[in-house]
Amino acid sequence: MKAGFYQFNPGFGKKEDNIRKVVSAVKNAEVDFLVLPEFFATGYQFISPDEVAELAEPVPDGYTTEALSELSSERKIFIAAGLPERHGDKFYNSAVLTGPQGFIGVYRKTHLFFEENLYFTPGDTGFKVWNTEIGRIGIMICFDWFFPEAMRSLALSGAEVVAHPSNLILPHCPDSMPVRSLENRVYAITANRTGIENRKAGQSLRFIGKSEIVSPKGEILVRAPEDEEVLMAAEIDPGTAKDKKLNPFNDLFKDRRPEYYKPLS
């Protein structure tokens, strides 16, 4: 199957424009699974609780999730995409998975980055994996990558493909994802954004692009440039991610020895 990402520069607060841009990019793309950036429809740099309250949406009954479900249904594709979620009186940095039949599930970011901590509640969903007709899909969001436990948890739960909606600012992730894929033998699709946001004095955020798809062997199958709006895709075979064998003597999951790992709490 063909998996891809759409890397672009969302305008802050311009949901309709940003979603229209995605719809247009997908129009000519041949993909079965598409990953979009974190906060793809709203932009990233919130500077007040009011802004979050204004732009966050319920899931699945919100404007963005409904638009994604519709796009999934029309194009018969799966989509993983990030959005600010309102749930009761809480706000989460979330990502939804939609498919040809509509909404499938939501993941709420476990590890919040930087000033996200001012506006969002740390996620309470844990690392979820959905068994779909195109493979077992897990989601983690941006900074989650920094914690090896995130992708490990997804892989141990059976994820074959990890969708990774991102708004990367630090330089480390693109060259680190091959390690994450290698140690867990899963596919990873990082969809990052481009552009600069400087909505707050003294805090200009430059997003580094370099979205990429990495194979279970840690090979970078495709990588986007730093500053180009582009939809890229690669042929992937999620079933191969079930195989954790490195050689006739080593299986990366069977070789784990949890009794010797430092207790997690």
Next chain:
Amino acid sequence: MKAGFYQFNPGFGKKEDNIRKVVSAVKNAEVDFLVLPEFFATGYQFISPDEVAELAEPVPDGYTTEALSELSSERKIFIAAGLPERHGDKFYNSAVLTGPQGFIGVYRKTHLFFEENLYFTPGDTGFKVWNTEIGRIGIMICFDWFFPEAMRSLALSGAEVVAHPSNLILPHCPDSMPVRSLENRVYAITANRTGIENRKAGQSLRFIGKSEIVSPKGEILVRAPEDEEVLMAAEIDPGTAKDKKLNPFNDLFKDRRPEYYKPLS
């Protein structure tokens, strides 16, 4: 303090020669802590249980550990080095830590690689950290690096410097250690060997060199060439590894959320 590694090509079974080579290399080196490769005094490619039985030694009362203790004491340095250990009727792929006062402790490799599984018992020490006058030192051996839980366990146990005696054949480790250091904010010293061993028909092992010292921020402070016998060192400040802060909002250890990580067993 100054930490270093000695990367060289040990002759198989030639313990005296190999140790003499180390002693000679250390003679003109200014280091406080030296890391030597896995199986540095025996060579790597065992091809029968009899060979293992012949070359393995008790710890600490064996020839190699005593030679290392003596060298540590004479030069007033700490040394971490790999050797095959005999313990009762079992054999381990071990590494010892010695210091100016002699033997300090032993670590037994948790994750055995390839045909090591034919000759050795998986380690039963867990990931240990020793509080020394030059900093808190942990040890993992070669293939252990592949499992993020290894270095994580050491770091969560307070390791500031991770000694990593290795005999690397696969290409991934040198470019992956910066990720290990970055995610745990600790120093890592990988001491690999050079050369080729082809003691078994159809199984030529080429060791990739590229020993390196990596900072808690994932910077490669020094890296050896692929095929050169060389002692290299870098000034390091182990205390800085206590600081897990990434920015005013994120502390890589406090931000961990073990309740959402997949159970380890």
